[in-house]
Amino acid sequence: MIAEIKNAVAQAVECVRRKSNISSVPENLFVEVQIPKNREFGDYSTNVAMILARPLQKSPREVAAIIIDNLSQNHRALFKSIEIKGPGFINFFVHEAVITSKLADIYNSAESFGRSTAGRGEKVLLEFVSANPTGALHMGHARNAAVGDALARILRAVGYDVTTEYYINDAGRQVDMLGRSVFERYKESFGLDARMPQDGYYGEYIKSIAGEIRSIKGDELLSEGSDEKDSIRYCAGFAKQALLEQIKGELEELGVGFDNWYSEEAELHSGDGADGISLKVKSVIGELEDRGALYKKDGALWFRATEYGDSQDWVLVKSDGTGTYFLNDIAYHGDKLGRGALRLINIWGADHHGHVKRLKSALKALGFEDSMLEVVLIQFVRLMRDGVEVKMSKRAGNYVTMSEVVEEVGSDVARFFLLMRGTDSHLDFDLELAKRESAENPVFYIQYANARIRSVFKKAEAAGISPSPDHLELLTLPLEIEITKKLLMFPDALRESAELLSPHKIVFYLQDIASDFHVYYNKNRIIGDDHTLSQTRLFFAECIRAVVRNGLGLLGVSIPERM
RNA sequence: GGGCGAUUAGCUCAGUGGAUAGAGUGCUGGCCUCCGAAGCCAGAGGUCGGGGGUUCGAAUCCCCCAUCGCCCGCCA
Numbered sequence: 001m002i003a004e005i006k007n008a009v010a011q012a013v014e015c016v017r018r019k020s021n022i023s024s025v026p027e028n029l030f031v032e033v034q035i036p037k038n039r040e041f042g043d044y045s046t047n048v049a050m051i052l053a054r055p056l057q058k059s060p061r062e063v064a065a066i067i068i069d070n071l072s073q074n075h076r077a078l079f080k081s082i083e084i085k086g087p088g089f090i091n092f093f094v095h096e097a098v099i100t101s102k103l104a105d106i107y108n109s110a111e112s113f114g115r116s117t118a119g120r121g122e123k124v125l126l127e128f129v130s131a132n133p134t135g136a137l138h139m140g141h142a143r144n145a146a147v148g149d150a151l152a153r154i155l156r157a158v159g160y161d162v163t164t165e166y167y168i169n170d171a172g173r174q175v176d177m178l179g180r181s182v183f184e185r186y187k188e189s190f191g192l193d194a195r196m197p198q199d200g201y202y203g204e205y206i207k208s209i210a211g212e213i214r215s216i217k218g219d220e221l222l223s224e225g226s227d228e229k230d231s232i233r234y235c236a237g238f239a240k241q242a243l244l245e246q247i248k249g250e251l252e253e254l255g256v257g258f259d260n261w262y263s264e265e266a267e268l269h270s271g272d273g274a275d276g277i278s279l280k281v282k283s284v285i286g287e288l289e290d291r292g293a294l295y296k297k298d299g300a301l302w303f304r305a306t307e308y309g310d311s312q313d314w315v316l317v318k319s320d321g322t323g324t325y326f327l328n329d330i331a332y333h334g335d336k337l338g339r340g341a342l343r344l345i346n347i348w349g350a351d352h353h354g355h356v357k358r359l360k361s362a363l364k365a366l367g368f369e370d371s372m373l374e375v376v377l378i379q380f381v382r383l384m385r386d387g388v389e390v391k392m393s394k395r396a397g398n399y400v401t402m403s404e405v406v407e408e409v410g411s412d413v414a415r416f417f418l419l420m421r422g423t424d425s426h427l428d429f430d431l432e433l434a435k436r437e438s439a440e441n442p443v444f445y446i447q448y449a450n451a452r453i454r455s456v457f458k459k460a461e462a463a464g465i466s467p468s469p470d471h472l473e474l475l476t477l478p479l480e481i482e483i484t485k486k487l488l489m490f491p492d493a494l495r496e497s498a499e500l501l502s503p504h505k506i507v508f509y510l511q512d513i514a515s516d517f518h519v520y521y522n523k524n525r526i527i528g529d530d531h532t533l534s535q536t537r538l539f540f541a542e543c544i545r546a547v548v549r550n551g552l553g554l555l556g557v558s559i560p561e562r563m
Numbered sequence: 564g565g566g567c568g569a570u571u572a573g574c575u576c577a578g579u580g581g582a583u584a585g586a587g588u589g590c591u592g593g594c595c596u597c598c599g600a601a602g603c604c605a606g607a608g609g610u611c612g613g614g615g616g617u618u619c620g621a622a623u624c625c626c627c628c629a630u631c632g633c634c635c636g637c638c639a
Contacts, residue, residue, distance in 0.1 A: 032581095034581090036581095036582075037582080037583085037584090037585090038582070038583075041582065045581095045582090047580090047581060050581080050619070050620085054619090059619095060619070085582075086581085086582050087581080087582080087619060087620070088619080089581080089582070132639075172638090172639065173638065173639060174638090174639055177639095199638090298637080299637085300637050301637095302637095311565080311566075311635090312635085314636095314637095315636085315637045316637095317637085318637040319637060320637080322637090324636095324637070324638085324639085325638070325639045326639095328639095350567080350568070350632085350633060350634085351633055351634065352634085353566085353567050353568080353633075353634065354566075354567075354633095354634045354635060355634095356567090357566090377567080377568080379568070379569085379632085379633085380632080380633080387574085420575095420576080420577095420587095421575090421576065421577090422576085422577080424567095424568060424569075425568090425569075425575095425576070425577095426568095426569075426632075427575095427576095428575065428576095430575090433575095433588090440587090440588085440601065440602095441601080442587070444601050445587095445601070445602090447601090448599085448601050448602075451599075451601090452598085452599055452602085455598070455599055456598045456599090457598095458598090459598050460598080496579085499579090500579070502579095504577080505577095507577095508577060508578090508586080511586075511587080512586085515586085518602055518603070519602095519603070519604090521598085521599095521602080521603085522594090522600095522602065522603040523603080523604095525597080525598065526598060527598050528598090562599095563599090563601070
């Protein structure tokens with residue numbers, strides 16, 4: 001509907017441009033049409049007249065009148081009336097029957113209503129979570145996962161070819177630290193003194209992993225001929241494998257899966273050179289070298305990031321000859337682009353915001369547009385219980401895990417709560433609220449709309465009444481018109497959510513629709529004495545249900561028939 | 564010292580230059596003989612952190628200031 005009006009206005013503007021012969025009217029003027037908050041300003045309205053007033057050197061109201069005059073007869077037939085109001089808004093009053101007739105489109109599109117091809121099949125590589133396999137996931141990861149998974153669904157719905165990927169940071173210091181921690185606990189289990197590393201992992205789960213190793217290997221790792229380094233490496237390998245499996249399981253509990261699990265060790269460091277830097281990574285260094293983006297200083301190899309937009313230079317190869325995390329990250333992102341993605345989207349914790357510029361500067365140095373990389377930064381989650389923050393420390397292994405939360409509140413509630421806020425807002429996740437209030441929970445509020453409609457349908461079936469689109473003109477209540485307009489906005493809401501990489505837009509949209517439905521339901525009877533009206537309202541209800549179902553699907557929230 | 568983000572109702576937050584700034588929650592008071600009360604209705608609650616500027620119009624854009632969070636390593 002909106003598209004139709006936009007089109008009508010755009011054509012009229014084009015007409016004005018031709019007639020007035022004025023080149024100052026911008027070629028590709030973006031015509032904005034919206035639903036005014038206040039009903040008295042029409043069903044739809046546009047502000048183009050005010051925008052065009054300056055280039056046309058006329059008053060906005062004058063321009064509005066000219067635009068209206070230039071609407072084609074066809075388009076004109078859509079409207080009951082058109083008014084010019086306020087500073088120069090053009091307000092359109094559409095024939096109710098025109099609006100409600102569109103419900104048939106929703107019904108017929110069914111599952112695909114809202115979807116579009118706006119993304120044109122463009123390849124997008126969406127990387128998220130990518131937590132180090134060194135322990136259980138926490139609520140920060142959970143938010144990242146919920147947002148990433150929802151974004152994947154949303155981007156696919158608007159026609160992007162999305163691949164989701166989890167980068168497994170399974171090489172380097174953290175993993176070494178993990179191995180040492182496990183090995184010390186292993187030693188401890190034989191009554192030896194554990195000399196846990198300073199930055200080691202102290203959680204109980206380390207002990208149980210050590211226990212598993214003991215049950216498999218016995219005391220073999222401590223025997224005469226064994227080299228401690230090898231033992232630590234074994235422990236690291238075993239632990240990261242076990243923890244990765246655990247993480248996969250945890251994500252599954254939240255309903256999140258990935259297309260690719262990209263192992264840093266296996267994919268980036270395969271074919272290691274003698275000096276510890278793999279051929280793949282070396283080729284990136286070579287590329288940067290060729291472009292003059294590197295220099296040596298203090299025995300290290302530096303990247304001239306300041307030349308490419310960052311505020312400082314960064315070390316790629318340390319003076320001990322090993323590569324930095326940053327170097328691997330450049331190689332990884334080069335690899336992503338090498339695999340054909342035109343658009344990279346990363347979801348990172350906000351504490352990594354400082355790395356956005358440096359990574360973009362590196363891509364630029366490699367000859368890519370830095371706009372190919374978009375980073376969604378996610379602010380922290382504060383876990384609350386009854387309004388009091390739950391304090392935790394990951395190092396000490398003392399934290400509430402994502403898995404515990406999912407178990408406590410359920411994955412629907414968890415996902416929904418994690419998606420309720422804009423990503424750049426801090427999020428308070430109150431466990432007691434999520435549970436205690438499950439009766440008035442926003443998730444249930446929306447699911448309830450669906451369950452109610454299903455329930456009405458059951459009753460209708462029993463009475464032999466089936467939905468029908470044959471008399472949509474019977475939907476004349478202001479609320480019916482209002483709701484229909486909003487349903488027709490769903491594709492726009494979805495597109496906007498995709499453009500802004502903001503899943504929470506869908507959440508707000510659904511709450512709004514659900515609320516309207518509950519009001520409607522309380523005020524009016526869907527099944528009544530008038531058979532034809534009942535059929536029509538059933539059809540209407542089914543359209544609402546379709547949108548709610550499609551919307552929740554984008555969030556990865558289930559939609560039970562009964563509750 | 565520099566950077567990023569935040570600041571909107573008692574609380575938690577929406578609001579990508581438009582008309583009288585919204586929702587949830589909390590508070591007060593109502594609504595089941597009626598398709599599901601996990602619902603609905605009414606009421607109260609605001610100098611959009613402060614100050615300048617840009618323009619027909621600013622919560623929204625620009626500058627300055629304040630407060631809070633997070634970053635600023637040859638760690639990852």
